[in-house]
Amino acid sequence: xxxxxxxxxxxxxxxxxxxxxxxxxxxxxxxxxxxxxxxxxxxxxxxxxxxxxxxxxxxxxxxxxxxxxxxxxxxxxxxxxxxxxxxxxx
Amino acid sequence: xxxxxxxxxxxxxxxxxxxxxxxxxxxxxxxxxxxxxxxxxxxxxxxxxxxxxxxxxxxxxxxxxxxxxxxxxxxxxxxxxxxxxxxxxxxxxxxxxxxxxxxxxxxxxxxxxxxxxxxxxxxxxxxxxxxxxxxxxxxxxxxxxxxxxxxxxxxxxxxxxxxxxxxxxxxxxxxxxxxxxxxxxxxxxxxxxxxxxxxxxxxxxxxxxxxxxxxxxxxxxxxxxxxxxxxxxxxxxxxxxxxxxxxxxxxxxxxxxxxxxxxxxxxxxxxxxxxxxxxxxxxx
Numbered sequence: 001x002x003x004x005x006x007x008x009x010x011x012x013x014x015x016x017x018x019x020x021x022x023x024x025x026x027x028x029x030x031x032x033x034x035x036x037x038x039x040x041x042x043x044x045x046x047x048x049x050x051x052x053x054x055x056x057x058x059x060x061x062x063x064x065x066x067x068x069x070x071x072x073x074x075x076x077x078x079x080x081x082x083x084x085x086x087x088x089x090x
Numbered sequence: 091x092x093x094x095x096x097x098x099x100x101x102x103x104x105x106x107x108x109x110x111x112x113x114x115x116x117x118x119x120x121x122x123x124x125x126x127x128x129x130x131x132x133x134x135x136x137x138x139x140x141x142x143x144x145x146x147x148x149x150x151x152x153x154x155x156x157x158x159x160x161x162x163x164x165x166x167x168x169x170x171x172x173x174x175x176x177x178x179x180x181x182x183x184x185x186x187x188x189x190x191x192x193x194x195x196x197x198x199x200x201x202x203x204x205x206x207x208x209x210x211x212x213x214x215x216x217x218x219x220x221x222x223x224x225x226x227x228x229x230x231x232x233x234x235x236x237x238x239x240x241x242x243x244x245x246x247x248x249x250x251x252x253x254x255x256x257x258x259x260x261x262x263x264x265x266x267x268x269x270x271x272x273x274x275x276x277x278x279x280x281x282x283x284x285x286x287x288x289x290x291x292x293x294x295x296x297x298x299x300x301x302x303x304x305x306x307x308x309x310x311x312x313x314x315x316x317x318x319x320x321x322x323x324x325x326x327x328x329x330x331x332x333x334x335x336x337x338x339x340x341x342x343x344x345x346x347x348x349x350x351x352x353x354x355x356x357x358x359x360x361x362x363x364x365x366x367x368x369x370x371x372x373x374x
Contacts, residue, residue, distance in 0.1 A: 001095065004116030008116030011115055011116075023280055024277070027274060030276075031274070
């Protein structure tokens with residue numbers, strides 16, 4: 001396989017990971033937001049707790065997904081460098 | 091390995107080829123000719139005066155024209171009628187008009203550098219490839235390409251001239267998934283919506299480029315079912331008879347429905363070859 005294709009594969013994996021994780025993060029936020037919203041509506045006293053849980057969950061999600069996205073971007077940069085080095089060696 | 095790699099890339103291009111092209115990704119397939127596994131933009135030095143250009147369908151490669159037995163429509167036309175086959179490989183996930191524009195440019199280059207005077211250029215497209223052929227002809231007419239002057243006949247195998255119902259069903263499903271108030275269902279809908287422009291173009295009920303005057307257009311449809319009504323519904327399994335015949339079945343001897351053959355089978359069916367050969371034997 002040519003270097004251009006290897007590079008394309010690395011970029012495709014990076015883009016799929018980044019976009020896929022953004023979509024997954026949105027989905028996970030929405031999945032958690034609903035039961036907490038219902039709990040707040042049923043028992044208004046729980047609203048502050050639900051709000052705090054939503055914020056904590058959101059922060060954890062952003063941290064975990066952000067770290068994986070950053071890892072994917074870094075891996076693509078490393079892959080680019082390795083492919084370039086392989087091209088130079090040829 | 092090489093064949094499997096090209097097949098995998100063809101599927102990838104068909105699925106997300108517009109994205110690959112837009113982002114300049116090295117996995118995007120450029121529009122080229124392929125001869126004996128080698129990518130080229132020129133005819134062979136020993137090419138004859140009657141080239142035949144074969145354009146594969148969605149997620150396809152030039153290998154689609156070859157049956158497991160080794161039979162090959164292009165090679166058979168070379169053997170029986172002396173035509174010189176040129177197999178096109180392209181990114182089937184990009185917009186059909188883009189594929190058409192690139193094919194038109196490629197054919198202009200091929201004809202410009204052709205080793206002998208071209209008597210006739212025959213175009214054969216399977217499925218989406220037929221729509222790409224139409225688009226290329228439209229571009230060639232608009233831009234005054236020389237190659238179009240050599241085209242006297244175009245043959246379409248299972249080409250969805252009036253769109254593919256499967257894609258229209260897909261659109262409906264995606265729309266439905268988008269309105270369901272459930273995050274996971276919406277995620278599934280979002281993923282389905284990422285399919286390529288090439289696939290989405292297949293849902294269009296009319297092709298932007300008309301079938302040009304001055305060219306004999308031969309349409310072949312496959313039909314899996316025996317009964318007329320079932321055949322109308324199923325067509326060749328992917329494209330309905332009405333769409334593949336552009337609604338002209340039975341009106342014209344250039345429009346033929348071949349019973350008992352599926353979408354992929356059209357490429358290898360001996361009855362289809364007999365029709366193609368018969369049309370290529372006579373001057374239109």
